[in-house]
Amino acid sequence: MNIDQIKELIGILEESKLQKLTLKDEKGCEIHLEKAIATIVHHPLPAHPQHVSIPEVNQAHPATHVVQTAKHQEVMGHYITSPMVGTFYLTPSPGDPPFVKVGDVVTEDAVVCIIEAMKVMNEIKAGVKGRVVEICVDNAHAVEFGTKLFRVE
Numbered sequence: 001m002n003i004d005q006i007k008e009l010i011g012i013l014e015e016s017k018l019q020k021l022t023l024k025d026e027k028g029c030e031i032h033l034e035k036a037i038a039t040i041v042h043h044p045l046p047a048h049p050q051h052v053s054i055p056e057v058n059q060a061h062p063a064t065h066v067v068q069t070a071k072h073q074e075v076m077g078h079y080i081t082s083p084m085v086g087t088f089y090l091t092p093s094p095g096d097p098p099f100v101k102v103g104d105v106v107t108e109d110a111v112v113c114i115i116e117a118m119k120v121m122n123e124i125k126a127g128v129k130g131r132v133v134e135i136c137v138d139n140a141h142a143v144e145f146g147t148k149l150f151r152v153e
Helices: 003-015
Strands: 020-024 028-033 054-057 064-066 079-082 087-090 111-117 120-125 130-135 140-144 150-153
Touching: 003 020, 003 028, 054 087
Parallel strands: none
Antiparallel strands: 020 028, 054 064, 079 150, 087 111, 087 140, 111 120, 130 150
């Protein structure tokens, strides 16, 4: 195959509904083409609209966020964040009670959720002591590295 034939195959793949295309010629040359999959990130709305948080980025330290409520009061507590990209689960399996609920007291070693990544269930520990005052992500939703999962005071 020459480059023009490969470009033609790419064009055909882009215009079709196919996601993948693999071709092998009589000489043993194999070409595998695959479309990039668009990722949709869902940001759930807060359960209580009167407590809408608006993050402000500190320009001197871009990784530092100050979260304020609609009344411009700083939100207190520590956040347990996601250490990886995956799917967030509050329960060990469907039908089981959640690892933690709002109002529960957790220790540093307490498992608070599971994040599934590449078919592997990863237990996430609190890492802080305190009372869970907010669950920031809905069960079975996708999370990214650094996503706030729980607020603990």
